């Protein structure tokens with residue numbers, strides 16, 4: 001089942017029901033809370049007025065840590081300011097990664113979003129720092145062009161017909177038969193389960209703040225959204 005936070009990233013409040021309880025961890029019929037995964041932190045918010053600041057994935061289950069018991073019908077509300085910043089940050093990470101890939105051919109090996117900065121790791125033997133400002137400028141140009149960001153689900157075989165996604169084939173287990181695609185029109189296409197804005201113009205502007213070497217071929221850059 002595709003959770004509600006994927007179907008509509010802009011939904012701030014939602015009514016649902018308790019499905020199962022395991023100690024402090026509660027699973028609901030559906031959820032607007034993003035669970036910590038894929039380099040994006042979980043959402044914070046309230047469920048029936050009770051604070052939620054830990055949401056995790058265990059297998060297929062999305063579990064919300066609650067300090068008080070709940071049962072039956074509930075009302076969910078996410079901290080929108082935090083979530084929206086992650087949506088902007090996450091979409092910006094796709095754009096900057098795509099610029100780095102197009103400019104250097106470097107493979108992106110990881111990323112981590114936090115409230116004040118975003119980290120991207122990539123594999124590149126020759127790292128010319130003087131190009132950072134050019135990457136930043138190109139990413140900001142794409143952002144300001146206002147590209148639509150579309151998300152949709154494709155059957156596995158369909159998804160792997162897209163040239164940009166073929167490289168994922170070995171990484172995604174056979175059990176995953178449906179693949180969620182995030183397409184920044186005219187710019188980038190990825191398989192991703194995160195939350196994104198609908199249009200790149202919502203991001204605003206990015207600034208690369210730091211670059212580090214992490215081992216022989218591994219590079220790490222940090223950026224902020226302004």
Ligand SMILES: [Zn+2]
Nearest residue numbers: 090182192194
């Ligand atoms: Zn994404």
